[in-house]
Amino acid sequence: MLEHLHSQIDFSGCWLDMNEISNLCDGPCSSPAGPTVIDYTHDIPYHPGGKNIEMVNIPLNASHHGQRLEAFTHVFFGLMESYSTYEYLKGKGRRPFILSRSHTLGSSRYAAHWTGDNKSNFTFLKLSIGGTFMQNMLGMQMVGSDICGFGGNATEELCARFFQLGSLYPFARNHNEFDAIDQEPYALGPVVLEAAKKNLKLRYSLLKTYYREFLIRRGVGTIFRPLFFEFYNDSNLFQQEIMESQLLIGRVLMSAPIVEQGQTSRTVFFPGEGWFDLHTGEEYKGGSLSKIEVELTDAVPLFVRKGYLVFLQDSTNVTKTDQLGSTFQLWAGCNLVSSNATTWEYRAIGGLLALGDYDNSNDVDRCLAEECDYRITVTLLISKSTDSKQLTL
Amino acid sequence: MKNITARYRYVPIVEPSIRNKQGYAYEEGKKRNVYIQSAEGEDQVGKVWAGLTNFVDYFHPNAT
Numbered sequence: 001m002l003e004h005l006h007s008q009i010d011f012s013g014c015w016l017d018m019n020e021i022s023n024l025c026d027g028p029c030s031s032p033a034g035p036t037v038i039d040y041t042h043d044i045p046y047h048p049g050g051k052n053i054e055m056v057n058i059p060l061n062a063s064h065h066g067q068r069l070e071a072f073t074h075v076f077f078g079l080m081e082s083y084s085t086y087e088y089l090k091g092k093g094r095r096p097f098i099l100s101r102s103h104t105l106g107s108s109r110y111a112a113h114w115t116g117d118n119k120s121n122f123t124f125l126k127l128s129i130g131g132t133f134m135q136n137m138l139g140m141q142m143v144g145s146d147i148c149g150f151g152g153n154a155t156e157e158l159c160a161r162f163f164q165l166g167s168l169y170p171f172a173r174n175h176n177e178f179d180a181i182d183q184e185p186y187a188l189g190p191v192v193l194e195a196a197k198k199n200l201k202l203r204y205s206l207l208k209t210y211y212r213e214f215l216i217r218r219g220v221g222t223i224f225r226p227l228f229f230e231f232y233n234d235s236n237l238f239q240q241e242i243m244e245s246q247l248l249i250g251r252v253l254m255s256a257p258i259v260e261q262g263q264t265s266r267t268v269f270f271p272g273e274g275w276f277d278l279h280t281g282e283e284y285k286g287g288s289l290s291k292i293e294v295e296l297t298d299a300v301p302l303f304v305r306k307g308y309l310v311f312l313q314d315s316t317n318v319t320k321t322d323q324l325g326s327t328f329q330l331w332a333g334c335n336l337v338s339s340n341a342t343t344w345e346y347r348a349i350g351g352l353l354a355l356g357d358y359d360n361s362n363d364v365d366r367c368l369a370e371e372c373d374y375r376i377t378v379t380l381l382i383s384k385s386t387d388s389k390q391l392t393l
Numbered sequence: 394m395k396n397i398t399a400r401y402r403y404v405p406i407v408e409p410s411i412r413n414k415q416g417y418a419y420e421e422g423k424k425r426n427v428y429i430q431s432a433e434g435e436d437q438v439g440k441v442w443a444g445l446t447n448f449v450d451y452f453h454p455n456a457t
Contacts, residue, residue, distance in 0.1 A: 001421050001449070002457050005405065013404040021409055021429075021448055023439035028431070030438070058439055058448060061432040065453040070429070073452065080451035081409060088457040097404060 002088050013097030014085045016111070019078045020057065020102045027054035078102025082111035095361055099171075103140055108219055112142035112171050120149025120180065125162055126259040129247055132169055136222035141214065143224075144169025148183040150176060156188050157261065157296060160195035164300035165257040167199035168249060170210065170224055194297040202299050204315035206253075208324050212311075212353050213250040215364070216373045223250055231271040236287075242269050252308040252333075252350070253278075256301050258294045265293045268301065275303035276333045278310070307335035309350025309376060322359035332378050346380040410446035413438060419447065427453040 005011065023029075047053055054060060060071035082100045089096035100111040107113070115131045118124040128145035135143040147166035148154040154162070154176075163185070166172050176183050185196035213223045222229060225248045228237040236242065246256045246268065254275060256268040267289050274286040279299055283306075284290055292301055304310050310331040317323055334346035351373045357363050366372070411418045411428075422428055428436040428447040436447045449456050 001418060001425075002407075004417065004421065009403055009405070011403045011405050013402065015404050015406040016409075017406055018408045018410060018441060021439075022441060023410075023448075025440045028438075029440055029445065058429065058437055059432065062437045063430045063432070064450050065427075068452060077409075077451060081456075084451045084457045085407070097402070099404065 002085070006092065012094050013089065013099065016078070016081050016085060016098065016100040019081050019100060021077055022056055023058045024056065026052060026056060027059045075104045079104050079107045082107050086110035095364070105139060108140045108142065113140045114143065114171060114173065114175070115145045117150045118145050120152040120154040120158060120183070122158060122259065122261045124149055125158065125165065126244060128165065129259070130244060132224045133222070133226050133247070136224050139219070141217070141219070141223045142170050144171035144173065146175035147172060148174050148176065151180065153181045154183040154188065156191050159183055159188050159192045160296040161258055163192070163196045163199045164294070164298070165259065167203040168224070168247070168255055168300060172203060191296050198297065198299045201315040202302070204318050205312045207318050208311040208313055208328055209253070210249070211324055211358065212351065212373070215353060215367060216351065218368060227254065227271055234271045236269055237271060252305045252310055254303045254305065256292070264295060265291055267291050270303070272305065273335065274306040276306065278302040278304050278331065304331060304333040306333050307348055308333050309348050309378065311352070320359070322357060324358040325356050330378070334378070334380060342384045344382045348378045350376050352376050408441065409449045409451065410439060410441035410443065411449060412443035413445040413447055422447065422449055425455045427456045
């Protein structure tokens with residue numbers, strides 16, 4: 001049936017909504033309900049919340065292809081729709097982008113996900129960090145919450161803060177319900193517009209780093225993750241405030257966005273050996289707590305781990321996948337590894353994909369099949385001598 | 394409309410619910426016999442944004 005639409009518009013993905021399957025009838029629409037073959041009390045021992053298990057669902061005795069009952073296939077429907085849609089679009093010769101509201105284990109091979117109908121308030125802004133962590137832990141790495149919130153009216157302050165955090169979600173999208181006031185980047189005034197521009201540009205400049213994170217993990221592990229996943233011996237990171245409001249992108253980037261209403265500054269805990277502010281270069285010692293200021297129009301706080309590399313690109317030149325292979329800047333968070341009276345050795349490590357054409361499916365598949373992540377070590381050796389000043393890279 | 398996708402990516406929203414007994418999509422699904430079945434052995438009827446609907450069964454190999 002997709003073929004009919006595709007013959008008119010050459011679409012490159014599908015956004016699969018309402019596929020839990022949502023049904024406003026709470027089971028059968030006919031009244032009274034038809035005969036059931038499911039004894040809920042025996043066949044389905046777990047009732048989430050003690051509510052009617054057919055609430056906003058099709059009847060559990062409905063059947064799918066091959067006599068499979070809805071009661072036993074419910075959680076797989078989103079996966080099956082994602083799979084079928086992916087396979088159809090792959091046949092059109094493109095790497096499809098499928099976005100699905102329902103997913104289960106295995107879905108991330110075919111689909112991305114958003115965290116469903118959130119609300120335009122600060123509670124949901126903060127919850128989106130844990131929500132994105134959780135989806136990553138479930139194997140769904142390409143995920144994010146609706147920026148500015150879906151239900152209800154967004155404010156200038158909320159929307160600016162949402163653009164700051166949301167630009168770091170693996171899947172970043174502003175999405176709104178029909179009845180709420182407009183919340184496009186330009187709809188809420190110059191402050192939100194400035195926040196959106198600055199933070200989305202930051203995101204685009206980091207796409208090469210994100211892309212590598214996705215490729216090297218091959219669908220396994222987490223990308224948007226809690227700090228204790230990396231620094232698991234540091235018990236400070238189990239403090240609720242840190243767990244709920246600081247995050248890592250991969251192993252190298254850390255953020256501490258403002259997620260509380262009325263705040264323009266916050267404290268940040270810096271685990272490990274230390275961090276550099278990506279925007280200013282300022283260094284923060286490992287184990288320290290610092291207060292940082294973040295205005296509504298600022299870029300989201302982002303820190304580079306000491307001893308590691310980040311790849312940055314001109315945001316105006318990476319609006320297409322094939323541009324990810326073009327020129328880039330290497331941002332090195334150099335760590336002093338040894339020194340004596342006359343020499344200082346600094347080091348930063350990272351990885352770079354041996355991938356020229358990022359838009360070529362065959363190249364990407366080859367990169368996935370073989371080891372194509374090349375380890376880079378930047379060593380700065382500074383020697384002091386009487387007759388010459390020498391810098392070795 | 395075909396030309397739009399040369400420069401832009403187009404991602405339409407798709408729902409598994411198809412408006413009951415009306416229009417091209419319903420007829421196409423009926424022809425392929427890909428709707429989820431009720432316990433009574435008929436196309437399961439539900440209610441979504443389009444009003445009364447049937448549901449495409451993505452367990453069926455002909456669903457897309």
